[in-house]
Amino acid sequence: MFDKHIVETTWGGKKLTLETGRIARQADGAVLATLGETVVLCAVTAAKSVKPGQDFFPLTVHYQEKFSAAGRIPGGFFKREGRPTDHETLTSRLIDRPIRPLFPEGFLNEINVICQVMSYDGENEPDVLAMVAASAALTISGLPFMGPIACGRVGYVAGEYVLNPSRDIEESQLDLVAAGTMDAVLMVESEAKELPEDVMLGAVMFAHEHGKGVIEAIIELAEKAAKDPWELAPADKEAEADKKALKKAVGKKIAAAYKMTAKQDRQDALAAAKEEGMAALGDDLDATRKMKAGKSFKKLEAEIVRGGIIKDKTRIDGRKLDQVRPIEAEVAVLPRTHGSALFTRGETQAIVTTTLGTADSEQMIDAIYGMSKQHFLLHYNFPPYSVGEVGRFGGTGRREVGHGKLAWRALNPVMPTKEEFPYTIRVISDITESNGSSSMASVCGGSLAMMDAGVPLKRPVSGIAMGLILEESGEFAVLSDILGDEDHLGDMDFKVAGTSEGITSLQMDIKVAGITEEIMHTALEQAKGGRAHILERMNDALGGTRETMSEHAPRIETVSVPKDKIRDIIGTGGKVIREIVAETGAKVDIDDEGIVKVSSSVASEIEAAVNWIKGIIEEPEVGTIYTGKVVSIVAFGAFVNFMGGKDGLVHVSEIKNERVEQVSDVLEEGQEVKVKVLAIDDRGKVRLSMRVVDQETGEELEDTRPPREDKPRGDRGPRRSSGGDRDGGGRSRGGDRGRGGGRGRGRSRDNDDSSSDKGGEDAGLPDFISGDDD
Structure with missing residues (x-):
C-alpha cells in the first residue's frame, strides 16, 4: 500500500493537479503534475554525501519529451528517443536557472532533477508544467531547497496579457516565461515583437502574480507529504577565519588589481595576490584546506569589488555605471x-x-x-x-x-x-x-x-x-x-x-x-x-540592408501556379521537373500550394527555368510568335516544342513558301525555330507555321502565298468511312476528309503546290490537321 496525496488548484482558468506517493516512490521526491491532458512526471534524487575534493554544486536537470505522450513514433532510423533535442536542452536550462540559486551556499551534494513528459494534449505546454513539477518535487524531498517557485508563460494579444497561451496563437506579440518565489522574480526568458519597456515589465509581474496560487498549492502538498529535512553542516568557522586573514594580508592588493582595466593584467595581479595570501595562511595546508581557502579568497574578491562599486559608483575598469565600452x-x-x-x-x-x-x-x-x-x-x-x-x-x-x-x-x-x-x-x-x-x-x-x-x-x-x-x-x-x-x-x-x-x-x-x-x-x-x-x-x-546580394549567393525567383497545374510541372514520376533542372541548371522546388521557387547563382538559368514553367502553365495564343525546338520529324511535317511544355505541328506546307520534298532536308531534331500559332482546336492541339516568321529576327512576314478557293462539297467526290457510306458524314481512314477546322487533305495541286495527293505525304495525318488552312 502507498499513501497518495493530491492537491488541486486553478491556474490560468484550468485545473492543475499535483500528485505524489503513487509513482517513483524510491526517489527523494516525485510529483505527477497534470494540466488539461498534459502530464509531466518529475523525480528528484540526491547523493547522501559529497565527493572528496569537490568544490562545486553538481545540480543537473534533465527534461525529456516522450513521443508516446502525443501518440507518435519518433522519426529516423532508431525509432527511440536519443540525445536531447535543442528544445529539451533549452527547457532543462529553463528549469535549472530559477532553482539553482535557492540552494544554500556550501551545500554540495549532487542532485538529479528528471522531468519526463508522459502525456501531451497539444494545448497545454509541458515546459512550464515541468518547472512546477520540479519545484513541487524539490519542496517535498526534504532537501535544503528555499522554494517553492512557480512560473507562467505570458502572451500579449490585442493589448491584453494571456496566461499560458496555446502554441497556435499566432497573433500574440509576446512569448515570455517568468519564474519566482512568493516575494520576488528569479528568471525571465522572452521573445517579443518590438514591445515597450512598460509592457515587458507588466508581463513579468503578471506571470509572477498568477504564480502565487501555484506556490500555495505546492506548500499544501508539502504539508501533507514532505519528508524530513536534511541536516545541514554547521558554518565553517575555519573558512571565516581564513577570509579575515587573507583580507589582512592581501586585501589592498586585491583592490589594486581591480583598478586595472586590462583583463590579463588584472588576472595576473590577482593570481599573485592569491599566491601570497595562501602563503600567509601557512605552508602546511592540506588539499581540503586549500580548497576552502580558495573559496574564501573568491568571497573576499566579491566583497571588495561590490563594496567599491556601491561606495564610489565606479566600475572595475574605471567606467561609470551606465557607460558602454568602446x-x-x-x-x-x-x-x-x-x-x-x-x-x-x-x-x-x-x-x-x-x-x-x-x-x-x-x-x-x-x-x-x-x-x-x-x-x-x-x-x-x-x-x-x-x-x-x-x-x-x-x-x-x-x-x-x-x-x-x-x-x-x-x-x-x-x-x-x-x-x-x-x-x-x-x-x-x-x-x-x-x-x-x-x-x-x-x-x-x-x-x-x-x-x-x-x-x-x-x-x-x-x-x-x-x-x-x-x-x-x-x-x-x-x-x-x-x-x-x-x-x-x-x-x-x-x-x-x-x-x-x-x-x-x-x-x-x-x-x-x-x-x-x-x-x-x-x-x-x-x-x-x-x-x-x-x-x-x-x-x-551599415545603416540598412544592402540592395544587392553577394554574387556568390543563390538567386531565388518565386512563381505562383494554379494547383491543377502542379502535376504538369512535376510530370509523371517527376520526369518534367527533372528535365527542367537538367536542361536549365537551375534548382526548382514546388509546394502543395503551387508556390514554385527557382534558384541559381546564374541569372540566365533562372530565366530559362521560369520561362519553361510559365510555358507549362500558360496557354498559347493564336497569332503569337514563339521560339521553339524541333522534337520530332515525320513525313508530313515536324513537331515543335515551345513555351516549355507545349507541342505543336508545323505541317510540311507551313515550313516554307516553296515546296518541301523531304522535311529532313530542311529541319533536324533539336533545331531552334520560330513559329506562329495558326489555330488551336477544341482538344488543345496546336497548328504552327514557320513560313510566315523571319527565322533570324522573329518578326512576322507577310503571307505572299495566294489563298486557295474552297470547292463545293459535291466536287470533292464520294466519301468513304470505316462504317460505309454516310450522307456527307463519316471520314475514311487515310482517305479524303472534309474541310473541318484544320488543314485539307486530298487537295488538288492547282490550289496548293505544297499539298500532297491522298495516300502520299499526308497519309495517316492526325485528325486535327485535316481540313482547311483558313
Whole structure:
C-alpha cells in the first residue's frame, strides 16, 4: 500500500493537479503534475554525501519529451528517443536557472532533477508544467531547497496579457516565461515583437502574480507529504577565519588589481595576490584546506569589488555605471561569404557570417507536437581560446545552445517572412574574444551580417547585458555592459535586445533570492539608453540592408501556379521537373500550394527555368510568335516544342513558301525555330507555321502565298468511312476528309503546290490537321 496525496488548484482558468506517493516512490521526491491532458512526471534524487575534493554544486536537470505522450513514433532510423533535442536542452536550462540559486551556499551534494513528459494534449505546454513539477518535487524531498517557485508563460494579444497561451496563437506579440518565489522574480526568458519597456515589465509581474496560487498549492502538498529535512553542516568557522586573514594580508592588493582595466593584467595581479595570501595562511595546508581557502579568497574578491562599486559608483575598469565600452563594427570582412560582420565591444568580439540557401536547406524538426521546418537558423560557437584557455573543442554544449537561442529570439521578430524573402538563412556566431556578454555581441553581429547579405530586416537589432550589485541593506547599483568579473561577482545577469522601436528579447537570471519591480524598472530604462548607443555605432558601419546580394549567393525567383497545374510541372514520376533542372541548371522546388521557387547563382538559368514553367502553365495564343525546338520529324511535317511544355505541328506546307520534298532536308531534331500559332482546336492541339516568321529576327512576314478557293462539297467526290457510306458524314481512314477546322487533305495541286495527293505525304495525318488552312 502507498499513501497518495493530491492537491488541486486553478491556474490560468484550468485545473492543475499535483500528485505524489503513487509513482517513483524510491526517489527523494516525485510529483505527477497534470494540466488539461498534459502530464509531466518529475523525480528528484540526491547523493547522501559529497565527493572528496569537490568544490562545486553538481545540480543537473534533465527534461525529456516522450513521443508516446502525443501518440507518435519518433522519426529516423532508431525509432527511440536519443540525445536531447535543442528544445529539451533549452527547457532543462529553463528549469535549472530559477532553482539553482535557492540552494544554500556550501551545500554540495549532487542532485538529479528528471522531468519526463508522459502525456501531451497539444494545448497545454509541458515546459512550464515541468518547472512546477520540479519545484513541487524539490519542496517535498526534504532537501535544503528555499522554494517553492512557480512560473507562467505570458502572451500579449490585442493589448491584453494571456496566461499560458496555446502554441497556435499566432497573433500574440509576446512569448515570455517568468519564474519566482512568493516575494520576488528569479528568471525571465522572452521573445517579443518590438514591445515597450512598460509592457515587458507588466508581463513579468503578471506571470509572477498568477504564480502565487501555484506556490500555495505546492506548500499544501508539502504539508501533507514532505519528508524530513536534511541536516545541514554547521558554518565553517575555519573558512571565516581564513577570509579575515587573507583580507589582512592581501586585501589592498586585491583592490589594486581591480583598478586595472586590462583583463590579463588584472588576472595576473590577482593570481599573485592569491599566491601570497595562501602563503600567509601557512605552508602546511592540506588539499581540503586549500580548497576552502580558495573559496574564501573568491568571497573576499566579491566583497571588495561590490563594496567599491556601491561606495564610489565606479566600475572595475574605471567606467561609470551606465557607460558602454568602446565599440567597433565592420561588415563584408570575409570575401566569399554571403554576408559577414566583425563586432567588437571592449574585450568581447564575434565574427558573424550569414549564408543563404534554398528550401532544401531548411531544418526538419521532429517533436511531440509534430513535424515542422525552420528556415532561420542561428548557431553560436565558443572556443576556449576566446578566454585565453585550453579546453575541450568541438561539439555543442548546453551553454552554446542556450546562448544561440537567446540571439535567435532577439533577431527572429524582425526577420522577413518566407513570402517576402524565400531563402533559408543560417547565421553563425564564432566568439573570438570574451569578457562580457558574447550572446549580445552575437545579436549585434548577426544583425549586421544579415543586412550585409541583403536580408531585408525590418530594423537593425542591438543588445546589451546589465548587471546588479544588491546589498543586504537594500542599496543597489545597476551596471551597463557588464564585464565577465562583474557577472561572476554580481547578483544579476540581465540581457535586453531590441530595435529603435522596442524590445525583441529579454533574459534575466538572478543569483540571489530575487529582485523587486523597482530594480527591474531601473535596469530596463538604463538598458534602453545602452541599446540606443550601440545601435548608433552599428549604423556607422551599415545603416540598412544592402540592395544587392553577394554574387556568390543563390538567386531565388518565386512563381505562383494554379494547383491543377502542379502535376504538369512535376510530370509523371517527376520526369518534367527533372528535365527542367537538367536542361536549365537551375534548382526548382514546388509546394502543395503551387508556390514554385527557382534558384541559381546564374541569372540566365533562372530565366530559362521560369520561362519553361510559365510555358507549362500558360496557354498559347493564336497569332503569337514563339521560339521553339524541333522534337520530332515525320513525313508530313515536324513537331515543335515551345513555351516549355507545349507541342505543336508545323505541317510540311507551313515550313516554307516553296515546296518541301523531304522535311529532313530542311529541319533536324533539336533545331531552334520560330513559329506562329495558326489555330488551336477544341482538344488543345496546336497548328504552327514557320513560313510566315523571319527565322533570324522573329518578326512576322507577310503571307505572299495566294489563298486557295474552297470547292463545293459535291466536287470533292464520294466519301468513304470505316462504317460505309454516310450522307456527307463519316471520314475514311487515310482517305479524303472534309474541310473541318484544320488543314485539307486530298487537295488538288492547282490550289496548293505544297499539298500532297491522298495516300502520299499526308497519309495517316492526325485528325486535327485535316481540313482547311483558313
